[in-house]
Amino acid sequence: MSLYSFKLPDIGEGIAEAEIVAWHVQVGDTVEEDAPLCDMMTDKATVEMTAPVAGKIIEVAGEVGDQIAIGSVLAVFETEGEAAEGAKPDPAPSSEPSPLAGEGRESGRERSEPRTNLGDETSSPAAQPPLPDPRPEGGRGHRILASPAVRERAKNLGIDLAQVKGEGDRIRHADLDAFLTYNQGYRAAGAARADEQIKVVGLRRRIAENMAASKRHIPHFTYVEEYDVTKLEALRADLNETRGSKDRLTILPLLIIAICKALPKFPMLNARYDDEANVVTRSGTVHLGIATQTDAGLMVPVIHDAQARNVWQLSAEVKRLADAARSGKARSEELSGSTLTLSSLGPLGGIAATPVINRPEVAILCPNKVVERPVVRDGQIVIAKMMNMSISCDHRVVDGHDAASFVQAVKKLVETPNLLFVD
Numbered sequence: 001m002s003l004y005s006f007k008l009p010d011i012g013e014g015i016a017e018a019e020i021v022a023w024h025v026q027v028g029d030t031v032e033e034d035a036p037l038c039d040m041m042t043d044k045a046t047v048e049m050t051a052p053v054a055g056k057i058i059e060v061a062g063e064v065g066d067q068i069a070i071g072s073v074l075a076v077f078e079t080e081g082e083a084a085e086g087a088k089p090d091p092a093p094s095s096e097p098s099p100l101a102g103e104g105r106e107s108g109r110e111r112s113e114p115r116t117n118l119g120d121e122t123s124s125p126a127a128q129p130p131l132p133d134p135r136p137e138g139g140r141g142h143r144i145l146a147s148p149a150v151r152e153r154a155k156n157l158g159i160d161l162a163q164v165k166g167e168g169d170r171i172r173h174a175d176l177d178a179f180l181t182y183n184q185g186y187r188a189a190g191a192a193r194a195d196e197q198i199k200v201v202g203l204r205r206r207i208a209e210n211m212a213a214s215k216r217h218i219p220h221f222t223y224v225e226e227y228d229v230t231k232l233e234a235l236r237a238d239l240n241e242t243r244g245s246k247d248r249l250t251i252l253p254l255l256i257i258a259i260c261k262a263l264p265k266f267p268m269l270n271a272r273y274d275d276e277a278n279v280v281t282r283s284g285t286v287h288l289g290i291a292t293q294t295d296a297g298l299m300v301p302v303i304h305d306a307q308a309r310n311v312w313q314l315s316a317e318v319k320r321l322a323d324a325a326r327s328g329k330a331r332s333e334e335l336s337g338s339t340l341t342l343s344s345l346g347p348l349g350g351i352a353a354t355p356v357i358n359r360p361e362v363a364i365l366c367p368n369k370v371v372e373r374p375v376v377r378d379g380q381i382v383i384a385k386m387m388n389m390s391i392s393c394d395h396r397v398v399d400g401h402d403a404a405s406f407v408q409a410v411k412k413l414v415e416t417p418n419l420l421f422v423d
Helices: 148-157 175-184 202-217 231-242 254-265 309-326 401-413 417-421
Strands: 002-007 018-025 036-042 047-048 055-060 067-069 074-079 088-089 220-228 269-273 279-282 289-290 292-294 297-299 341-342 362-366 371-377 380-394
Touching: 018 202, 036 074, 047 401, 055 148, 067 269, 148 175, 175 292, 202 297, 231 254, 231 401, 231 417, 254 289, 254 309, 254 341, 254 362, 254 401, 254 417, 289 309, 380 401, 401 417
Parallel strands: 289 341, 341 362
Antiparallel strands: 002 074, 002 088, 018 036, 018 067, 036 047, 055 074, 220 380, 269 279, 292 297, 362 380, 371 380
């Protein structure tokens, strides 16, 4: 028998540490080589770490939410046979402690005791997430995917996750809520649920930190204008008809074209502000961030050189980036470098919004939902398709007049959509 110390490899250029966002094993488990070990997040990209050897897990480096330095020991395995390269001999009982004992886990924090098995009554309930449920769900034929918090809640409620239907292949809290609504036998009707404490880790913690920094440093102001998108929607329908059933356009790519055509006259909005150096960098190209909701939280994949793409290319890229973000496969370069962000809630878009700027950018646009309502046109009441456009700007570098003028320029293009395709 020997001990193998698995050190966290360099999983991102220039990254000094990564955050543990999920454990797929616990102390005492026996795993095969290449079995899922844990998920580590860095710069909004999540990487699944796999076991480098087969063996028994005897220690792990930290709990969900801890920051682990690149090159530090992530897990210790007890393996069969002779010590391999990278392993160290099995110590005698009186020898020095294993590699993880007393090692700092997060920002130099020290722990005096090694990690213990979750089954130990002295362990903290939040020390490690439970193992994934290996049972197949209905016709899925593979293990049920759910976060540790969802699994713990289901366990406390006595719910078999195999009986819960969800959108896609991951069970979420909303799916548990729906299950309880239609299966009252699991709890008394109207009974209060127990309070839940959910640790803010991973992407959700990054979002919290970034949003707090944005609101703390940036004096926001918001401007809202209404657009008549009747002609734009008619154009979209015509374009979809010409393409048949594939590559169906939403309104978003057409809005992106309008934004890209209007931006050259308002370069201060397509910019990034380094407030420490007091330098504004006005971008000559449009790297448009697309705020995307995922199960883990809000992510902002980037359409690089958006101004150089046609409507069909934009449509395909929006879909590709959204799929990559939601599946956790977006690369770090696809999640960085944006110069302006577009945040659309689609049918949930509401009447108006006050979006928070994606720092260090200086502006963010939010189209609201399209609704049919009566409007007065040439003295007559007609039914039109209307949509509000909200914009938030950094008042340190963007004046209200410029923001309003930009929104009006986009409005002209949207309400006269033939101009979208005229140089």
